[in-house]
Amino acid sequence: MRQNPERRAVLVDAAIEVLARQGSRGLTFRAVDTEAAVPNGTASNYFTNRDDLIRQVARRTRERLSPDATALAGTLQEPPSRDLVIRLLHDLVRRMRDDRSSYLAMMELRLEGTRRPELRAMLSEVFSSNIHEGIRFHLGAGLPGDRTTVLLLYLAMSGLIVDDLTVPDVLAPFPLDELIGDLVDRTLPPASG
Known part of the structure; x- marks a missing residue:
């Protein structure tokens, strides 16, 4: 698991944009990588699975909306x-x-x-x-x-x-x-x- 917090934040914010625009079916690691403008495979290095990403999205949206x-x-x-x-x-x-x-x-x-x-x-x-x-x-x-x-x-x-x-x-x-x-x-x- 990669530990660069800035990169992780960029990926989570990208996942939020993907969800908002494409819906939950569009939320894939590849879509997150594309939205974040990072090399393919980057998101999979930061999140153990899609559920891990979703948990972090839920946490981040709460932060952003507070x-x-x-x-x-x-x-x-x-x-x-x-x-x-x-x-x-x-x-x-x-x-x-x-x-x-x-x-x-x-x-x-x-x-x-x-x-x-x-x-x-x-x-x-x-x-x-x-x-x-x-x-x-x-x-x-x-x-x-x-x-x-x-x-x-x-x-x-x-x-x-x-x-x-x-x-x-x-x-x-x-x-x-x-x-x-x-x-x-x-x-x-x-x-x-």
Whole structure:
């Protein structure tokens, strides 16, 4: 196994692009080598098998889609409120749009997970962790709402992001600012926060 971390990162990022563009059936070591513009056989020197590559893709997409810690700390200087929840949800959509490939790659892995129990188990762990971290973050930041609020926002935003990244014309008649504001108003009525 090769240990050059920079080369490994390039290969994992290339795999994300392959997944986003070609789907999980297109994810081969040869396709990753081509996308990364490295000699054929390079990816097979860095990953024991396709499952190893997929595990690293799942980890990397999570890194790429996570908020920048410094920017988030700045945002959290604002007092906890419904308006701050709205701002954080807008930031979430922006991050997903900015790294559309990572989000689409994870969607491809989700689909493949419906046919592969071991992948489904790994993804269940990743997404369960995301939900629990989201709940801890929300409650720890003193934002209005409870665990159920965070789960409802997660579910609603997941659907919104899927449509926004895959069939944006569906949401085109509904201004995003108003849509997110309405989502928060209905999930966190003004009396709550």
